[in-house]
Amino acid sequence: MTDKPIKQPGPDHPITITPTEGRVVVTLGGQVIADSRRALTLQEANYPPVQYVPRADVEMSLLTPTDNATYCPYKGDCGYFSIPSGGERSVNAVWTYEAPYPAVAAIKDHLAFYPSRVDAIEVR
Numbered sequence: 001m002t003d004k005p006i007k008q009p010g011p012d013h014p015i016t017i018t019p020t021e022g023r024v025v026v027t028l029g030g031q032v033i034a035d036s037r038r039a040l041t042l043q044e045a046n047y048p049p050v051q052y053v054p055r056a057d058v059e060m061s062l063l064t065p066t067d068n069a070t071y072c073p074y075k076g077d078c079g080y081f082s083i084p085s086g087g088e089r090s091v092n093a094v095w096t097y098e099a100p101y102p103a104v105a106a107i108k109d110h111l112a113f114y115p116s117r118v119d120a121i122e123v124r
Contacts, residue, residue: 007073009103015044015074017052017106020123024051026058028086028093028118034058039123040106044074051121052110055096068092075107076100086117093117 009015017040024039025032036057043049063081070078075097083090096111097104115121 004071005073006101009044009074013045013074015042015104017042017104020051023124024053025120025122025124026051026053026113026118027120027122028083028090031062031085032059033062033083033118034111034113040110042104042107042112050112051123052107052112055109055111058094058111063094066092070095072097074101075104081111083118090117 007013020039020041023037024034026034034053034057036053038054038057040052041049042052062083062085064084066080066082068080072078076099078095078097080092081094083093086093093114094111097107100107113121
């Protein structure tokens, strides 16, 4: 049993996950970090939508895992990666939920990127 609070999405904090229409391309320093036609769009409450890209569609050799960790009561424990080629700006630029809560299980094995820590996240 965890001592962390677990909250279910609901009317006060809705979370929807839908297939992204089109192709998601993430770039940094002229390099394509991710390129996917299988991304998911997660819309959480009033936050901007986030693109979650399948790990298989991310150039993992360009990422380095970090010790940073956070917790979301709606999604679970979150781990991070940096993109060394982006320098200090791209530290902890990428996050993932390795074992998300059942309500958001679709984002397992997916990565998301902070828009301010990469050059572009394009949905084409």
